[in-house]
Amino acid sequence: MRSERRLIAQGHLIDTGLMSRYLDIVLENGGSYELHRFDIGRTVSDFSEVEMTVTAPDTAGLARILENLTSLGCHLLEDSQEEVVLKPSDRDGTVPDDFYSTTNHRTRIFSAGRWLDVSGQRMDAVIVARDGAARCVKLRDVKSGDPVVCGIRGVQVFPPFREKEKGDFVFMNNEVSSERRVELVVAQLAAAMKEIRQRRGRIVAVVGPVVVHTGGSAHLSRLLRGGYVQALLSGNAIGVHDTEAALLSTSLGVDTTTGIPVHEGHRNHMRAINAIRRCGSLKAAVESGTLKSGLMYECIRNGVDLVLAGSIRDDGPLPDTIMDMVEAQDRYAKSIEGADLVLILGTMLHGIGVGNMTPSWVRTVCVDINPATVTKLVDRGSAQASGIVTDVGLFLRLLADELAVD
16 A cells, blocks of 8 residues: 655755755655655755655555655654654663654654754654653663654754855865865864854864874864863873873874884883873873873863773773763763864764764864765764865864964
């Protein structure tokens, strides 16, 4: 028995490629469509609007199509009249099988006769609606009896649409290219960071150890001292290599000045870990005068929120590294709250992790010498990410110089 539903969508449907994606989703899932209306915006600032009927051979096929279309901003035409479906969880950490899985786009639900904005927006969560409020909740945090949104009825998703006529942050798109002039995009990024700092906004840096290896830590330290970074998120490795460089002037046993391996340099990262563990913490190492420079030092001296998430491969680890992964994820998510800009610098692992937690309306810039890093970030749902393909150390030096921080 064939099933069909009528849908409507509004936005920059042509220049964002959304309209093509809508039709591809229908056809790839064995469905068909009929366009009833397609009003194209006359200027770059005007939204386009489409109304169409989607048909599938069976209800299961239609459900797959509708789930994919809803996540990209299509709404059921009758949504304004239909209440969201809420079903209780029957035990902690579980939800009904037909739960709605969230995207990182702004979402609202129609409940108790009114639209509710969903708070804590992130991808791969569920929506719990209670007491006139709706929020994203990780599956592990669902409690027995929580009313969970199921299906797509009464759910609306709003992907962000870039306004082409705006001059600020004009390089913000998800194209990845090594042919852009780095100085130009650095100047645009610096202007945005100055504006955020001026209004006391929040900038989060997600960094990999390559920042130390490429000599970028000295310039990222300048940003930390200048108040341009409010949170620094990374893993145990950045703390280890940064403290090794600060204490022993090497990074993985390589002299940071000459680039030449030093005698018995393979021991140096363990010597650095040992020194910090003897102090008890990074903060204690700074207060005792043991640690006098570096990213860890600047974070502690300047009150920057520092979160180090551990992994199975970590040496040591440093006493500050959070080895409980659930706790580390929660600390990351807390640091991202209220962020205006996320800078991902030379880390695919932590970059993708942060991308999963970041709403799509938050500016996200990924800097890496490898174009695949930002491509993978975008492929995993962080479509707002913009890629700058260049050496991270060079990028940080240019950025610090553009911001004129000492």
